[in-house]
Amino acid sequence: MASWYAIRARGTGAEVAIYDEIGAYGVSAKGFLAELGALPEGTPVDLRLNSPGGSVFDAVAIHNAIKRHEGTITVWIDGIAASAASYIAMAGDEIVMPENAFLMIHDPAGLVMGTAEDMRAMAEALDKVKGSLVSGYAAKSGRTPEEVSALMASETWFDASDAVAQGFADRLIEPVRIAAAFDIGRFRNAPPVLVEAIEAEPEPDDESDGEVTVATDDVADGDQVEDAEDEQTAASDAPRPPAETPPPCGAPPDPAEIRAEAIGHARAVVDLCRLAGQPQLAGRFLEADASLDEVRAALLAAKAESEPEIASHHPQPGRSSAARPWGEIIARTFKLKG
Numbered sequence: 165m166a167s168w169y170a171i172r173a174r175g176t177g178a179e180v181a182i183y184d185e186i187g188a189y190g191v192s193a194k195g196f197l198a199e200l201g202a203l204p205e206g207t208p209v210d211l212r213l214n215s216p217g218g219s220v221f222d223a224v225a226i227h228n229a230i231k232r233h234e235g236t237i238t239v240w241i242d243g244i245a246a247s248a249a250s251y252i253a254m255a256g257d258e259i260v261m262p263e264n265a266f267l268m269i270h271d272p273a274g275l276v277m278g279t280a281e282d283m284r285a286m287a288e289a290l291d292k293v294k295g296s297l298v299s300g301y302a303a304k305s306g307r308t309p310e311e312v313s314a315l316m317a318s319e320t321w322f323d324a325s326d327a328v329a330q331g332f333a334d335r336l337i338e339p340v341r342i343a344a345a346f347d348i349g350r351f352r353n354a355p356p357v358l359v360e361a362i363e364a365e366p367e368p369d370d371e372s373d374g375e376v377t378v379a380t381d382d383v384a385d386g387d388q389v390e391d392a393e394d395e396q397t398a399a400s401d402a403p404r405p406p407a408e409t410p411p412p413c414g415a416p417p418d419p420a421e422i423r424a425e426a427i428g429h430a431r432a433v434v435d436l437c438r439l440a441g442q443p444q445l446a447g448r449f450l451e452a453d454a455s456l457d458e459v460r461a462a463l464l465a466a467k468a469e470s471e472p473e474i475a476s477h478h479p480q481p482g483r484s485s486a487a488r489p490w491g492e493i494i495a496r497t498f499k500l501k502g
Contacts (some may be wrong), residue, residue: 167191168218171199177208185204186218186226186248189426190450193222197229207235211256216350217247220272227300227489230255239331241265241324242340248272250332251297254304259332261324264339266355267332268299269312270319294496305331328465433459442466 168191174234187193217223230237236380239256246268253259253267261267272293272445276286294316301312307330329335378498381419419433430450437446440463 169196177210178203179210181212182215182249185216187222188218190430191227196226199332200229205234209237210233211237211243211485212240212242213249213253214243215245215249217249220248223248223251224296226252227255233373251300252299258334260335260337261325262340263335265324266321268321269316269329271316307331319351379490409442432456436460436463482500
């Protein structure tokens with residue numbers, strides 16, 4: 165199944181890319197943390213971000229893990245670092261933004277269904293999470309917690325220059341081609357330049373499923389990523405990010421196709437579990453990245469092992485022991501007189 169992150173070794177360091185919604189496709193941060201923890205101590209890491217955010221709980225765990233990493237963490241915001249993704253960025257030792265990139269911070273949000281107590285519990289959890297986020301943003305930017313809290317409450321977008329000026333980023337580089345294959349319509353204060361770019365895009369075809377690609381032409385399409393070894397041997401010039409940075413596992417797959425495949429798979433798993441009367445198993449199968457054949461086999465095995473539940477208070481097939489023969493009933497009902 166698709167994932168929203170990729171980690172690979174490059175030269176003497178490692179490259180980590182988060183190029184989609186954090187926690188998407190049923191893939192939690194657990195795998196990310198395991199792969200990051202497997203890197204040798206002291207490994208320098210280039211963390212590349214182009215994400216609309218996602219699970220704030222996963223983002224907090226990732227932020228803390230990156231802070232614990234002994235090696236130098238350089239964050240490259242290759243397009244958009246919004247919501248939870250911007251908090252992950254704050255864990256870097258240096259945050260680098262192309263001039264046409266964006267960073268956004270806002271209050272955490274969540275969904276809950278249940279009683280008033282359930283909703284109060286969610287509100288308390290969100291308040292605690294916001295406290296953690298405020299601390300991280302304030303520590304990086306040098307702004308007071310009160311200032312950061314106000315910026316979050318109003319969903320504040322920073323272009324690269326503003327982010328550096330406000331302390332949320334450290335260095336500007338030349339603009340790059342930005343490919344943002346996710347919907348920014350979920351945000352209430354998206355920058356007009358992004359909105360205009362979206363409106364200027366041609367109508368999506370059948371494969372794009374309504375997703376948007378935001379691009380600028382400041383850098384030629386043919387520019388390629390320099391290898392880590394070349395970056396280390398380069399002269400005093402700082403390493404430049406790629407003109408169109410793909411996820412670090414070869415040619416970037418079509419995000420719309422990946423999303424549609426993942427959603428279709430998840431729906432099929434849920435439907436199978438419901439039909440088998442085991443809806444509670446769907447989450448376990450999705451987390452394990454089980455194929456549909458594996459799901460069917462597991463459900464059939466569970467069905468075969470289960471025994472029918474027969475309770476004495478349930479009506480059973482056949483004649484009850486208390487039933488009387490029809491002849492006796494007729495005789496008692498139509499008793500002859502005389």
